[in-house]
Amino acid sequence: MAGFVAHFTNRLDAKGRVSIPASFRAVLARDGFEGLYCITSSHCDAVDAGGNDLLAEINKRSEAFTKLSPDHDALAVALFGASESPKIDGDGRMTISDMIRDHTGITDHVTFVGMNYKFQIWEPEKFREYRAEAQRRALAMLSGQAPAPSQGEPS
Amino acid sequence: MAGFVAHFTNRLDAKGRVSIPASFRAVLARDGFEGLYCITSSHCDAVDAGGNDLLAEINKRSEAFTKLSPDHDALAVALFGASESPKIDGDGRMTISDMIRDHTGITDHVTFVGMNYKFQIWEPEKFREYRAEAQRRALAMLSGQAPAPSQGEPS
DNA sequence: TGTTTTCCCATGGTATCCCATAAGAACCCA
DNA sequence: TGGGTTCTTATGGGATACCATGGGAAAACA
Numbered sequence: 001m002a003g004f005v006a007h008f009t010n011r012l013d014a015k016g017r018v019s020i021p022a023s024f025r026a027v028l029a030r031d032g033f034e035g036l037y038c039i040t041s042s043h044c045d046a047v048d049a050g051g052n053d054l055l056a057e058i059n060k061r062s063e064a065f066t067k068l069s070p071d072h073d074a075l076a077v078a079l080f081g082a083s084e085s086p087k088i089d090g091d092g093r094m095t096i097s098d099m100i101r102d103h104t105g106i107t108d109h110v111t112f113v114g115m116n117y118k119f120q121i122w123e124p125e126k127f128r129e130y131r132a133e134a135q136r137r138a139l140a141m142l143s144g145q146a147p148a149p150s151q152g153e154p155s
Numbered sequence: 156m157a158g159f160v161a162h163f164t165n166r167l168d169a170k171g172r173v174s175i176p177a178s179f180r181a182v183l184a185r186d187g188f189e190g191l192y193c194i195t196s197s198h199c200d201a202v203d204a205g206g207n208d209l210l211a212e213i214n215k216r217s218e219a220f221t222k223l224s225p226d227h228d229a230l231a232v233a234l235f236g237a238s239e240s241p242k243i244d245g246d247g248r249m250t251i252s253d254m255i256r257d258h259t260g261i262t263d264h265v266t267f268v269g270m271n272y273k274f275q276i277w278e279p280e281k282f283r284e285y286r287a288e289a290q291r292r293a294l295a296m297l298s299g300q301a302p303a304p305s306q307g308e309p310s
Numbered sequence: 311t312g313t314t315t316t317c318c319c320a321t322g323g324t325a326t327c328c329c330a331t332a333a334g335a336a337c338c339c340a
Numbered sequence: 341t342g343g344g345t346t347c348t349t350a351t352g353g354g355a356t357a358c359c360a361t362g363g364g365a366a367a368a369c370a
Binding site for chain 2: 018035037042055059061062065067068070071073074075076077078079081082083084085101
Binding site for chain 4: 311312313314315316317318319320321322323324325326327328329330331332333334335336337338339340
């Protein structure tokens with residue numbers, strides 16, 4: 001099986017919980033689940049989420065600088081201070097923290113977007129806009145060459 | 156589970172006590188808790204705190220200088236003179252000493268910031284400012300250089 | 311003895327655990 | 341192929357455990 005693919009929109013309940021798509025949970029479990037890891041994206045209103053793979057990727061970036069140096073401290077604050085590790089309950093749900101709410105604008109629905117080695121957490125409407133924009137850009141990039149590939153509409 | 160992640164702001168009570176975030180306590184316990192170690196940061200208005208991992212990192216740093224040399228002695232004085240080891244009570248609280256107060260400007264609220272191998276103690280408002288700055292710097296550091304030799308695109 | 315520190319318990323709010331249910335998907339077997 | 345059955349999944353809600361916080365009492369200190 002590959003990584004995280006497709007996207008799903010689930011409902012937030014009164015307690016601020018939302019079900020993580022079952023297929024995403026399966027990927028996390030397969031990669032040796034030790035905890036979900038979430039970090040605010042620096043360039044869009046989404047939160048990156050993943051398991052060990054994502055954490056390793058982030059660790060690698062911060063290890064490029066010597067510890068205790070000003071540069072490393074700044075990086076660590078930006079990376080680890082702006083992240084969190086939500087628990088997943090027995091039914092496969094996570095709670096959307098205030099940090100995620102503030103950064104994404106999520107209110108009552110959550111869109112999970114698979115991106116292979118990680119997935120993103122979006123407010124549904126913002127994701128729609130972002131995706132439309134991304135497709136425009138992709139089209140522009142491909143314009144010189146082959147016709148844009150068509151693809152179906154998942155959920 | 157990884158190291159210290161996320162950030163929390165807790166309230167200082169009338170006796171000068173503040174709860175250390177439960178998830179941070181869990182990390183300390185997991186790494187074999189022998190005492191909390193606090194040292195004023197040399198380049199910002201925060202205090203570094205942590206357990207054995209932080210201490211090991213500092214030791215590694217000072218070992219770069221030959222023992223008994225003037226440089227090593229100076230460093231040792233600077234490091235250990237600016238540090239302390241606060242007790243943690245049965246409810247997971249520490250008391251904010253005058254040294255920490257003076258260096259951070261903390262009055263009635265304390266922000267704990269996870270940085271993986273250590274965490275920092277901040278006055279909330281100052282942390283907000285530092286964080287904004289840190290994010291700018293992190294962006295520059297990660298995009299300007301750091302050619303991730305692994306797979307392509309970071310986030 | 312007065313003051314500060316340390317230990318212990320109380321409490322309100324929140325998060326977590328556990329079970330129930332409904333809808334849909336997959337499955338099975340005639 | 342079709343109809344019924346079982347499983348999975350998302351969602352709701354009650355009960356419980358945990359956590360941050362406040363305050364009193366005992367202990368240490370000056």
